[in-house]
Amino acid sequence: MQIHVVRAGESLWGIAQAYGTTVQRIVDANQIPEPDQLVVGQALVIPIVGSFYYVQPGDSLWSIGQRFGINYLTLAQVNGIHPNQILSVGLRLYIPQPPKTTAETLAYLEPRGTTVSDALLEQAREAGPYLTYLALFSYEVKRDGSLQRPPSQGITQITNDTGASLAMVISNLEDFAFSGELARDIFQSTAVQDLLFDNIVAEAKRLGSVKDIHFDFENLPTDQRQAYNNFLRRAVEKFHAQGYTVSTALAPKTRDDTTGQWTGAHDYQAHGEIVDFVLLMTYEWGYSAGPPMAVSPLPEVEAVVKYAVSEIPAHKIMLGQNLYGYDWTLPFVQGGPYAEALSPQRAIEVAKRYHAAIQFDWRAQAPFFEYYDEQGRAHIVWFEDARSIQAKFNLIKQYNLRGIGYWKLGLPFPQNWLLIGANFDVVKK
Numbered sequence: 001m002q003i004h005v006v007r008a009g010e011s012l013w014g015i016a017q018a019y020g021t022t023v024q025r026i027v028d029a030n031q032i033p034e035p036d037q038l039v040v041g042q043a044l045v046i047p048i049v050g051s052f053y054y055v056q057p058g059d060s061l062w063s064i065g066q067r068f069g070i071n072y073l074t075l076a077q078v079n080g081i082h083p084n085q086i087l088s089v090g091l092r093l094y095i096p097q098p099p100k101t102t103a104e105t106l107a108y109l110e111p112r113g114t115t116v117s118d119a120l121l122e123q124a125r126e127a128g129p130y131l132t133y134l135a136l137f138s139y140e141v142k143r144d145g146s147l148q149r150p151p152s153q154g155i156t157q158i159t160n161d162t163g164a165s166l167a168m169v170i171s172n173l174e175d176f177a178f179s180g181e182l183a184r185d186i187f188q189s190t191a192v193q194d195l196l197f198d199n200i201v202a203e204a205k206r207l208g209s210v211k212d213i214h215f216d217f218e219n220l221p222t223d224q225r226q227a228y229n230n231f232l233r234r235a236v237e238k239f240h241a242q243g244y245t246v247s248t249a250l251a252p253k254t255r256d257d258t259t260g261q262w263t264g265a266h267d268y269q270a271h272g273e274i275v276d277f278v279l280l281m282t283y284e285w286g287y288s289a290g291p292p293m294a295v296s297p298l299p300e301v302e303a304v305v306k307y308a309v310s311e312i313p314a315h316k317i318m319l320g321q322n323l324y325g326y327d328w329t330l331p332f333v334q335g336g337p338y339a340e341a342l343s344p345q346r347a348i349e350v351a352k353r354y355h356a357a358i359q360f361d362w363r364a365q366a367p368f369f370e371y372y373d374e375q376g377r378a379h380i381v382w383f384e385d386a387r388s389i390q391a392k393f394n395l396i397k398q399y400n401l402r403g404i405g406y407w408k409l410g411l412p413f414p415q416n417w418l419l420i421g422a423n424f425d426v427v428k429k
Contacts, residue, residue, distance in 0.1 A: 001422035002046035041358030043385040055091040103403035103424040106133040111151045128162025138171035145195030165211035165429040178219035187227035197238045216249040222264035229270040245276040252304040272312030279405040283322040288338040292328040294366035318405040325383025343411030347383035365391040
C-alpha cells in the first residue's frame with residue numbers, strides 16, 4: 001500500500017500511471033467525490049502491493065532496509081541493483097510488502113436517540129471486517145445496579161455478518177457527564193455490584209455476540225482508586241466464569257499520578273494485572289474547547305505508551321486513536337465558541353472549498369490547513385490522514401502493543417480501514 005501526497009498540478013490520471021494502477025481504483029479506495037479536483041497536500045492511499053520509496057540525501061540500502069524492516073540484500077535484489085551501489089537522490093525503489101503483524105482492533109459505536117441511524121449502521125458494516133470488537137457505547141450504570149441500554153437495533157446482525165464481536169461498554173455517565181459520585185456509590189456496595197453484574201450478564205446473553213465487558217469509568221474521585229481496583233477484581237471473577245473477557249479505558253498519563261481529577265483513580269499497574277486488556281485514551285490533546293493543535297500528536301502519544309509499557313504488559317495495551325479532527329475559529333479565545341468536529345473526508349472537502357493547501361506537521365505527525373470563511377474569519381483545521389494513521393500503526397509495531405481502538409465510528413475515514421488491512425492480520429474472536 002502506497003501513500004501519495006498530491007503536489008500542485010498533479011492529476012489522478014498521472015498518479016495512477018506512476019504507480020501502475022487505475023484512476024477508478026484510487027477513487028474507490030479514497031472515496032473521492034470529485035476526481036478532477038484534488039487538494040494540494042492531500043494524502044491518497046494507492047492500492048498496490050508493496051510501496052515505492054524515493055531516495056533522500058544520506059540514504060543507503062542498509063538504512064532504507066532498516067526503515068522498512070527489509071534486509072538490504074533483498075532490497076538490492078528486488079530492485080536489480082548492486083548491494084554496494086551508491087544511491088542517487090530521487091531514485092525510486094520498490095519496497096516489497098512487509099509481513100503483517102497480528103493485532104486486535106476495537107471501535108466505539110455511540111448511537112444517539114432511540115434508534116441506531118442508517119448512516120451509523122453503514123459505518124459499522126464498512127468497519128466490521130477490520131474489527132475484533134465493535135464496542136457499543138454505552139450502558140449507563142444506575143445507583144441501584146440497573147443499566148440504561150443504548151439502542152442496538154441491527155448491530156448484532158452486523159457483527160454476525162462481519163465477524164466482529166460485541167463489546168459492552170459500561171460507563172458511569174449520568175445526565176450526559178461522567179459522575180464520580182455515582183461510581184463511588186457502586187464501588188461501596190457489593191450488593192449493588194452483584195445486581196449490576198447479573199444485569200450485565202443478562203444483557204450480554206440477550207445480545208448474543210458479546211465477547212468483552214469494557215468499563216469506561218472516568219472522572220473518578222482520587223480516593224476511589226483502590227475501590228475501583230477491587231470492583232474490577234470482582235467483575236473479572238464474575239465475567240470470566242461466564243466466558244467473557246474484561247477490559248478498561250484508561251486516561252492518558254506519563255507517571256503514576258494519584259491526584260489528578262481524570263487520572264488519579266486509574267491505576268495502570270493494577271489494571272494491567274487485573275483485566276485482560278486496556279485501551280489508552282491517547283487523544284484529545286487538541287479538543288473542542290481548547291486551543292488549536294493536533295488531536296493526537298505523536299510525541300505526546302508515545303510518551304504515554306512508554307509509561308504504560310513500564311506498568312502494563314505490552315500485549316495487554318490497545319492504543320487509542322481518534323477518527324476525527326477539529327475546525328477552530330481564530331483567534332482562539334478560552335471559553336469562546338467550541339471547535340467543530342469533522343471527519344477526515346469532510347476536512348478535505350473544506351480545504352477544497354476554500355482553496356487551502358494541506359500542510360503536514362512532522363513533529364506531531366498530523367495534517368492541518370488554514371482558511372478564511374465567507375465572513376472573513378480565520379480558521380485552522382487539524383485532522384487525520386493516511387500519514388498520521390500509519391505513524392500510529394508504526395508505534396504499535398515498535399512497542400509490540402495488542403492493537404488499536406477508535407473513538408468513534410460515524411465520521412468517515414475510508415483510508416484508515418485500508419491501512420489496517422495492509423498492516424495487520426486482525427484477530428477475530
